[in-house]
Amino acid sequence: MLDFDAAAQKAAKLLGCTPADAWMHSEVLPDSRGFRFWVPTRGGGAVLMGPYGDVLFANSSLSDDEHLSRFLAGQRTPEALFTQDEYPSIE
Secondary structure (H helix, E strand, O other): OOOHHHHHHHHHHHHOOOHHHHHHOEEEOHHHOOEEEEOOOOOOOEEEEOOOOOEEEEOOOOOHHHHHHHHHOOOOOOHHHOOOOOOOOOO
């Protein structure tokens, strides 16, 4: 299981931000089901991360509630879709 430090490091890598920014823009999910990390700029993304490092990406077109609903239903984003130049697309 990932602790918060490891989760923040991974989120920073996926979202292209610093670990300090990941820490600053984060929260624990309800019932300790994982973490939420986001980039608070226009076009920024967010990832929900489970306790074992599985992630679901969302851009600002998806509400926080819908993002969480999809995550809890088991939807995930393959990490191979994250590139240095752009975020994954949303289906």
